[in-house]
Amino acid sequence: MFAILKRELSAYFASPIGYIYLAVFYVFSGYFFFGVLYSNTTSLSNVFNGMFTIIMLLIPILTMRLLSEDRKNKTDQALLTAPINLISLVMGKFLSALIVYALGVAITLVYAIIIATFARPDWMVICGNIVGMLLLGAALIAIGMFISALTENQVIAAVGGFAAGFSLILVDSLSTLVTIDWLSSFISGLSFMVRYDEFTSGILDISNVLFFVSVCAVFIFFTVRVFEKRRWS
Amino acid sequence: MIEVKNLVKLYGDKRAVDDVTFTVQKGEILGFLGQNGAGKSTTMNIITGYLSSTSGTVTIDGHEILEDPIEAKKKIGYLPEHPPLYLDMTVKEYLGFMYELKKVKLPRKQHIEEICQVVRITDVYNRVIKNLSKGYRQRVGLAQALLGNPDVLILDEPTVGLDPKQMIEIRNLIKSLGQRHTIILSSHILSEVQMTCDRVIVINKGKLVADDTPDNLSHSMSTDHKLLIRVAGPKDEVSKLLAKIPGMQEVSFVGERENGQAFDFSLEADKGLDIRREVFKRLAERDWTLLGMRSTELSLEDIFLQLTADDSGNGGNA
Structure with missing residues (x-):
């Protein structure tokens, strides 16, 4: 592994992939951080909130x-x-992407330290935010890796990843459109946004942690199965 | 060392490998002959555990490839048809990566250096694989297969795409490796197999059609009775003379050579009949000069035609 x-x-x-990813991540998070500084607050939630869509679009590149x-x-x-x-083959690949992703996320620590020079931020909330962002990324990486295992074409893998990301963003508006109660709550249960938002507002709900971890586990398992299936067909 | 039993691989309805059974003894070099698409690579991919068979078993030194894959794979060095190289890495990085991937226990630096010397890639050790020529890439692939000194080497067309000099080098290398390793080598070049292998298996349309030593195989399909000769003499009369030789079946004119001074003929006599002396004697009697004579090359195509002509195959399971 x-x-x-x-x-x-x-x-x-x-x-260039690693550098492009990091550059884009730093540019956008920097932009959102500028907003934080501009509005004279110590809460970094704005950065973490704004990065949700950016991450959805960046992960397929990784x-x-x-x-x-x-x-x-x-x-x-x-x-x-x-x-x-x-499993160790798939985990090796998964963790490599996760580590590069984490290098991007690490920039938020720098922002926190910059904020801390002005006033004391709420460190626990920032930790929760970072944990949330890592979990969100891990789940998306597992999904992206699964899509990448299905094809030998990088472009298809990337487009598939974008499509998955967009569907996850659209899930929220879909749940409001559905009028059947149980279906609506099922769909909103799938929402990454709702769960991630709870992290950014400083709530560390164990069920949200479990949700993202489960998504990782399921898609890593699927990826292993794709390999097995290919051997048999 | 290697036991393959009743191997079947179905791709949809197509039987890519059809009930193939053979064993390879320790220290043996086995040649695996077959046309493109005959099922060579598929069989090798199954033996190495890359693909799974539809039915049948493969056992490497007592370890079943599906039930005990880790132990079985530890014993195998595999050079696929297309060397599995990471083009963005240098030779050094790549071999280091494969060393770690295979969990080799031998002293790292010394072991990799040794292999590089054996396959002669020391001079490109620090270059990026993307920039290497086909011959060097093939050798890096071979180096990768040799990492960890595996008991079994499986080489899928190791000389394809190499220039003649490199081909000879690689063949000699394989021969010398055969002293310490058990080798399965696939090829569609008969002479290559004849030179390097102790035993040959011929596969056609997924079926095993022959299993024998190279000498026996070419002997049983000897083409003594087919000759190509060049004669300086009147074309029609030579042709008539040759046709009178007892046992001669066919004399066909091939072409005019050496500015019309000589003619090529292809002769076919009864099977097993050696007509060379008779041809020489008769031409000498008439004072026509025999400029050249050779047996028609025994090509793989000939072997195939012969092996597939009689239904059950010539050798069958030896």
Whole structure:
């Protein structure tokens, strides 16, 4: 697993992808942080709130080549004939994307420190925000990785990732349109936005943590199954 | 060492591998012959655990590839048809990565250096794989397969795309590796298999059609009775003379050579009949000069035609 993790991390920064991701993340979070400074508040929630959509659009860039490239270049033959478990192969890939993502999220610590020089911020809320952002990213990375496992074309993987992101954003407006009660509450239960918003407003609800962790687990499991299925068909 | 039993692989309705059974002894170099699409790569992919068989088993040194994949895979070094290289890495980074991926326990630096010397890639060690030529890439792929000194080497068309000099180098390398490893080598070049392998398996349309030593295989399909000759002499009369040789079945004119001074003929006699002496004697008697004579090359196509012509196959399961 560590061999794959190491290789993938170096691959992110051997190509422009890692740098582009970080640049875009820093630019937009910086823009939202400027808003925070401008409005004379110590609450960073604005940054975390605003980044939701940006993250939805950025994650597919991190995940698009994760597994599709291996399939296209046939390097999956080396990975799948090596004496390792499928799960450690998938986890290695997943964690590499998560670490690059976390490098982006780390910028918010800098913002917190800048704020702290003016006034004492609510550190617990900031921690909760960061945890929420990491969990949101992890869940989206798992989904993006799953989509990347389905194709050998990076563009399709990226577009699939964007589509998944947009659907997750649209879920909220959909739930208000549905008039059947149980269906409406089911759909809003799927909403990433509602759960993430609770993090940004400083509520650490364990069910929200479990929700994102479960999404990760389910899609990592699906990804492993995609590999298994390909061997058998 | 390697036991393949009743292997079947279905792609939809198509039987890519159809009931293939063979064993490879320790230290043996097995040649795997077949046309493109005959099922060679599929079989190799199943043996290495990349694909799963529809039915049948593969056992590597007592470890079943599906039930005990980790142990079985530890024993295999695999060079697929398309070397699995990360083009954005240098040779050094790539071999280091594969070393870690395979969880090799040997002393890292020394082991990788040794392999690089064996396959002669020391001079490109620090270059990015993307910029390497096909021959070097193939060798990096081979180096990757050798990492960890696996007991079994599975090489899928290791000389494809190489220039003749590199081909000879790689063949010699494989031969020398055969002293310490058990090797399965696929190819569609008969001479290559003849030179390097102890035993040959021929596969056609997913079915095993022959399993024998290369000498036996080419002997049983000997083409002594087919000759190509070049004669300096009157075309029609030579042709008539040759046709009179007992056992001669067909004399066909191939073409005019050497500015009309000589003619090529292709001769076919009864099977098993050696007509070379007779041809020489008769031409000498008439004072026509024999400028050249050779047996028609035994090509893989010929073998295939012969193997598939009689239904059950020539060798069957030896």
